[in-house]
Amino acid sequence: MARPRATILVKLLVAFALPTVALFGLFAYVAYTVTRDDLDAELGTRMAAVAASAATQVRGKYLTELVAGDEEDRGYLNVQQKLRAVAEATGARLFVFDRDFVARVDTEPGVAIGTRYYQAELDRHELARVFADGAAVASVTFEGTGGRMYKAGYAPVRASETEPEIVLAIGAQAPAGYFARLSALRRSLLLWGGALVVVVLGATIGAAYMITRNVRRLAAAAERIGRGELATPVRVRGRDELGLLGATMDEMRAQLAERDARLQQMLAGIAHEVRNPLAGMTLFTGILQDELPADGDARAHVDKIARELGYLERVVTEFLDYARRPPPETEAVAVRGLLDEVAQVTGDPARGVAVVIEPGDGVVRGDRAQLRRALLNLVHNAVAATPTAPTGPAAVVALPPPVRLAVVGDGDQLVVRVDNHGPAIPEVDRARIFEPFFTTRERGTGLGLAFVRDIARAHGGEVTVGCAAGVTRFELRLPRAG
Numbered sequence: 001m002a003r004p005r006a007t008i009l010v011k012l013l014v015a016f017a018l019p020t021v022a023l024f025g026l027f028a029y030v031a032y033t034v035t036r037d038d039l040d041a042e043l044g045t046r047m048a049a050v051a052a053s054a055a056t057q058v059r060g061k062y063l064t065e066l067v068a069g070d071e072e073d074r075g076y077l078n079v080q081q082k083l084r085a086v087a088e089a090t091g092a093r094l095f096v097f098d099r100d101f102v103a104r105v106d107t108e109p110g111v112a113i114g115t116r117y118y119q120a121e122l123d124r125h126e127l128a129r130v131f132a133d134g135a136a137v138a139s140v141t142f143e144g145t146g147g148r149m150y151k152a153g154y155a156p157v158r159a160s161e162t163e164p165e166i167v168l169a170i171g172a173q174a175p176a177g178y179f180a181r182l183s184a185l186r187r188s189l190l191l192w193g194g195a196l197v198v199v200v201l202g203a204t205i206g207a208a209y210m211i212t213r214n215v216r217r218l219a220a221a222a223e224r225i226g227r228g229e230l231a232t233p234v235r236v237r238g239r240d241e242l243g244l245l246g247a248t249m250d251e252m253r254a255q256l257a258e259r260d261a262r263l264q265q266m267l268a269g270i271a272h273e274v275r276n277p278l279a280g281m282t283l284f285t286g287i288l289q290d291e292l293p294a295d296g297d298a299r300a301h302v303d304k305i306a307r308e309l310g311y312l313e314r315v316v317t318e319f320l321d322y323a324r325r326p327p328p329e330t331e332a333v334a335v336r337g338l339l340d341e342v343a344q345v346t347g348d349p350a351r352g353v354a355v356v357i358e359p360g361d362g363v364v365r366g367d368r369a370q371l372r373r374a375l376l377n378l379v380h381n382a383v384a385a386t387p388t389a390p391t392g393p394a395a396v397v398a399l400p401p402p403v404r405l406a407v408v409g410d411g412d413q414l415v416v417r418v419d420n421h422g423p424a425i426p427e428v429d430r431a432r433i434f435e436p437f438f439t440t441r442e443r444g445t446g447l448g449l450a451f452v453r454d455i456a457r458a459h460g461g462e463v464t465v466g467c468a469a470g471v472t473r474f475e476l477r478l479p480r481a482g
Contacts, residue, residue: 048154049136051153071112090172101121150174214246335361336357338371405418414478415475430465
């Protein structure tokens, strides 16, 4: 049986596992992105609020008058101390700068007045809103020293409590600590995603196994029924559609077995009723042959009657053999020994047709008697199809080509080849040659090759025919003995 190109497991994986994993992946991506954006926005709002709160502690007009070297000025130190108190409470770094991004005061040690804030320059667009509109804004997340991510918030610094003019800006900067939370979230999503993949794959493989187990049983049962093995029940359990199909197939098997039993009984009855008169006619024909002179016309007619009665006897025997063929009783059978036996009883010396066995051997597991019967049918047909040797002076050397038998291996099978040089079988007849009761001979039952096909299938093999280069070849394929 050919292996299916797309198995049920693959289809279930495509139909269920892949969409489930894809949906979870999409969910994880959305959850991660939304969480990251929310945490980023939350930190930006917090930094902007810290900057706005700290701005109330600063008189911008005083700081604009400071120059480099005024770091020991009492007013400068007072402002720095206030900002450091806010920084300690919030965990943020605070720094004040002018429109040219030049430092006025910073909670970070070592930052002198006049230091240029290049990072603040990158937030030029946000700071334009601070100086123009007096809005508290947040920067985009950026990478600082040591590879850490930071977020800054900015707020306007006015000249004084009574002078609302915006003269400076204050920044509040802190590490984006939420990245650790995002890393934990990412690990959790990956862990749950891996667990989901394992569960989905396990469930899919389990479901595929449960389905395919019954499908394989149904396929094996169908093969047995096709080979005519109707005694073994179809064992498919379940209350689903496959269970219903198995029960229906078992009912069909039982009905076929019952029909075959009735057919065999009918054929046996017909054979019994036909054979009794045939036996009487054959007996009286023999008596007439003994009583009539050998050279008379009446004797010739009686001889013809005897031949026809013999033909009828063979027809009845073939019908019974075809209908009553028992299941094979298998054993290890050497094919070469079978071919030797068949070659000894076939061939047609009167017409000069010989049977030749090519080198080769092998062992199959089968019913020796049934396999011998199948090979006899094939070789008898091949001998009958071989053209008769020509008559005349050249007949001594111009013998017809022999029927050739060969055994070749083909993987886990042995192939028995029967070749003859008779007329090619038309393509239209090759399609029906193994059907019961189909024959191209004037006198024949059409059961010989059908018998061969049934025996081959009962042994798990097959029989085929082909014609090429003036040779008609029958191949009987049988499984090797394990």
